[in-house]
Amino acid sequence: MSDAPAVKKKFSNKGLEFIEWLLGRYPNKQAALLPVLRLAEEEFGNIDNDSVMLAAETLELSPGYVWGVLTFYTHYRREGDGKYLLQVCSTLPCALRGCRDIQHRLEEKLGIEAGETTEDGLFTLKKVECLGSCDTAPVVQVNEKYHENLDIEELDRLLETLRG
Amino acid sequence: MAEIKPEKFEKVLTKYVDQEGSASLDFYRGHGGYEAAERVLKELKPDEVIETVKESSLRGRGGAGFPCGLKWSFVPKDTDKPKYLVVNADESEPGTFKDRVIMERDPHQLIEGSLISAYALDSHICYIYIRGEYYDGFLAMQKAIDEAYEAGILGENVLGTGFRLDMTMHRGAGAYICGEETGLLSSLEGKRGLPKIKPPFPAVEGLFRCPTVVNNVETLSCVTHIFDRGVDWFKSIGPPEGPGPKLLCVSGHVERPGTYEVPMGINLLDLVNNHAGGIWKGNKLKGIIPGGSSAKILTAEECDVGMDYESLAAKDTMLGSGGVIVMDDTTDMVDALYNILRFYAHESCGQCTPCREGTGWLQKICGRILHGDGRPEDPDMMLDLSKKMCGRTICVLADAAAFPCESIVSKFRAEFDEKIEAGDGHERTVHLGGPLVQPGALSAHNQERLDELQGGH
Numbered sequence: 001m002s003d004a005p006a007v008k009k010k011f012s013n014k015g016l017e018f019i020e021w022l023l024g025r026y027p028n029k030q031a032a033l034l035p036v037l038r039l040a041e042e043e044f045g046n047i048d049n050d051s052v053m054l055a056a057e058t059l060e061l062s063p064g065y066v067w068g069v070l071t072f073y074t075h076y077r078r079e080g081d082g083k084y085l086l087q088v089c090s091t092l093p094c095a096l097r098g099c100r101d102i103q104h105r106l107e108e109k110l111g112i113e114a115g116e117t118t119e120d121g122l123f124t125l126k127k128v129e130c131l132g133s134c135d136t137a138p139v140v141q142v143n144e145k146y147h148e149n150l151d152i153e154e155l156d157r158l159l160e161t162l163r164g
Numbered sequence: 165m166a167e168i169k170p171e172k173f174e175k176v177l178t179k180y181v182d183q184e185g186s187a188s189l190d191f192y193r194g195h196g197g198y199e200a201a202e203r204v205l206k207e208l209k210p211d212e213v214i215e216t217v218k219e220s221s222l223r224g225r226g227g228a229g230f231p232c233g234l235k236w237s238f239v240p241k242d243t244d245k246p247k248y249l250v251v252n253a254d255e256s257e258p259g260t261f262k263d264r265v266i267m268e269r270d271p272h273q274l275i276e277g278s279l280i281s282a283y284a285l286d287s288h289i290c291y292i293y294i295r296g297e298y299y300d301g302f303l304a305m306q307k308a309i310d311e312a313y314e315a316g317i318l319g320e321n322v323l324g325t326g327f328r329l330d331m332t333m334h335r336g337a338g339a340y341i342c343g344e345e346t347g348l349l350s351s352l353e354g355k356r357g358l359p360k361i362k363p364p365f366p367a368v369e370g371l372f373r374c375p376t377v378v379n380n381v382e383t384l385s386c387v388t389h390i391f392d393r394g395v396d397w398f399k400s401i402g403p404p405e406g407p408g409p410k411l412l413c414v415s416g417h418v419e420r421p422g423t424y425e426v427p428m429g430i431n432l433l434d435l436v437n438n439h440a441g442g443i444w445k446g447n448k449l450k451g452i453i454p455g456g457s458s459a460k461i462l463t464a465e466e467c468d469v470g471m472d473y474e475s476l477a478a479k480d481t482m483l484g485s486g487g488v489i490v491m492d493d494t495t496d497m498v499d500a501l502y503n504i505l506r507f508y509a510h511e512s513c514g515q516c517t518p519c520r521e522g523t524g525w526l527q528k529i530c531g532r533i534l535h536g537d538g539r540p541e542d543p544d545m546m547l548d549l550s551k552k553m554c555g556r557t558i559c560v561l562a563d564a565a566a567f568p569c570e571s572i573v574s575k576f577r578a579e580f581d582e583k584i585e586a587g588d589g590h591e592r593t594v595h596l597g598g599p600l601v602q603p604g605a606l607s608a609h610n611q612e613r614l615d616e617l618q619g620g621h
Contacts, residue, residue: 025330027246027372030353030355032354033354034337034354035335037337069356072339072357073336073337073339074339075296075338076337091503092258092416092489092500092507093258093259093489095499096415096489096495096500097416097417129258129510130259130340132255132256132260132264132295132297133261134259134260134261134413134487134489135261135421135422136421145299
């Protein structure tokens, strides 16, 4: 019988404290899965195979189960995502106010299509559904921050700032 | 009781949201915050709270419009199981962004409403399930909860009354279906966000198989104001079947998109023309989706209607989530519908065949019409498909795709037919599937291996 596969990643001590608090908030460990995946995303920058193994080990779930849950949701940062995740809202209210121009501009400026990452690993471009900010359309969410009421000039400035 | 005229209407849900520091506990308490909750916990019995909410005729603000007090009364009283209150802050219906304002700018009114509701339900655990994208809302809510614990408003001894309530923020991760209450509960349990068959309804068997009430952010915020200002005040606003203040989100082709707090029953044209500044660029109105993208569309001629549950139902559409999506006369309705259908096809959880296949096919058929490949029979096929998707699935996502499809195709049929006719006589490609007989069914690699294998014999 072989040993269980070793998990290379470890949560930080602060992370472990947070998990302990978290487990006190739910009647079972499984319910803490989404918050623990968020923690992995925060501590390691994205969720890769090893993060899945770690979450599974932490919550006494099977890795297969954790993969199944993780891949149901679209908002976690995954392995290979760039430093900046540009999520262009493409649902109707944004479409009525020009989100296609925003997306085309981003594709043109970054030289990639939606779903791809730039070669320098700086940007990942994603076309996403309603971000719940239709009054400030068009909207692009960059990592956690919303950039609202965008036009082409504003967008170009944003890219310049992110490039640093 | 005197009817409050719209011009006398006073905002309550968004009264302070433009003021500096409106999210803090000090600000909230400085404006009478938590006085209602304290009165309720000290003076009323839980049953009296439920009766008051029933009497107020408060209906759910999340989409379904179910009477709030009635929902609460379904929770069994003689149970040993814990009871849960879950706040639905997943706000994901396209065109809806009202709960975000409450959570980012006045979170304590939601905590107060949840506190009163938890007391009524004899619940000691409350989860707020917020969509993953709303990071600022999550931070603002978490800060408000921390402040409330610090001040003894949450925790072991709420406001010195001995009542116990724990409140926890729980972030979603990008799935429309988690706004559906049983999908939300699955997600909260650490699973894929798959809706569950009802019955049992969550009130009887919900989160962790215990009695659970799921209420929307705006609904619970209304509870605060019902106990602050009284049932008579609440019922004096708008139609008796579903009264109260209402947050309406206006988006699309208007001059001033935004969240507007108005009396329930406000005329849709008044909302669009006076509050939201009218159709942008001086264009003409073509149609409005009144209650989030799953509501049936109203043509310009049908828009002279009250924004309340009954008036919109009489026009065969719904108030839904209060997401008012306005389209001007430059809008290509085939394109608009395609966008809506793409959304639902993307968000279908895939459990039920009519939804998984139906949303996908509606998107494909609408897409081929949009791209000049439409067939003359396509609009009728879309109508037929829409009809057959409704009411045949675990949750209403299938209906949510079928309603806009059925209404847009039938009300703007000419645009679909025109596009099909203008299709340039393309070969009518079947996009799905390939030729039935595939001579090269094996990849080169596998063919070589096969040849090797056969050569060996």
